[in-house]
Amino acid sequence: MDPANIRAQFERIGRFRVLVIGRANAGKTTLLQRVCNTTDLPEVFDGEGNKVWNVILNPSQRGYHNIENELIFRSNPHFIFHDSCGFESGSVEELENMRTFLTSRSMTTKLKNRIHAIWYCIPANDYARLITVAEEKFFECDTRSVPVIALLTKADVLNGVAIGDLRETGLDMMAAIQCAGEREKQLLDELQRRMLEGLGACKFPPKCFLSLAIEMHEKRFDCTDLLTATINTLDEEAMQKLLISTQQANILLNIKWAVK
Secondary structure: OOHHHHHHHHHHHOOEEEEEEEOOOOOHHHHHHHHOOOOOOOEEEOOOOOEOOOOOOOOOOOOOOOOOOEEEEOOEEEEEEEEOOOOOOOOHHHHHHHHHHHHHHHHOOOHHHOOOEEEEEEEOOOHHHOOOHHHHHHOOOOOOOOOEEEEEEOHHHHHHHHHHHHHHOOOOHHHHHHHHHHHHHHHHHHHHHHHHHHHHOOOOOOOEEEEOOOOOOOOOOOOHHHHHHHHHHOOOHHHHHHHHHOOOOOHHHHHHHHHO
């Protein structure tokens, strides 16, 4: 991309802003770390750009306490993330806080303050209750002004589930490990079907569904699919270019969109 064009996009829109929603331990923090190519935790700033010092960034806790706070990684400051503040119980208060936040951000005339995309993380390890009241209530809210991507995270845990299922059929451990791949795929297909059917029937379903089946703690985790899906859901070419420009290190992504 033309460097002058990149600078113009940043001056007009600012940084790419994402609201991340999901239960505690849904893999949100790890996902953002991988997107920004770091293992460090983000710095937290309030809406005025002041650093917030009294926040304990513990991924096992329910959110970062204030949805207005901005999470920024030093490794890639071109992203601004907002955490859903533990939006998981489906309570009226949490839902209203999120709705108020989205409404105010969608109505602002300043593009740099708008939410440009929403990543909704649903953990595959919570196999029995894949779609909860929280998801049902959220996807009844009008989010048409912001593209929402539903992410099935932690799908790597299905390998252990698959081995357990096969062991229950009488296979020994070695045989179960060798045969786990096919069973794991069956489990993943079933979760994807349930997620598509459950969220697809909602009033305002996600624009895209994506499974992150690779262990996100591994260095080999590739965010290209997530970033490509996000780009494809954006209506404005300027927003697409802005997101691409935040990922100059992602050679495959940049080549793909340069050809387009």
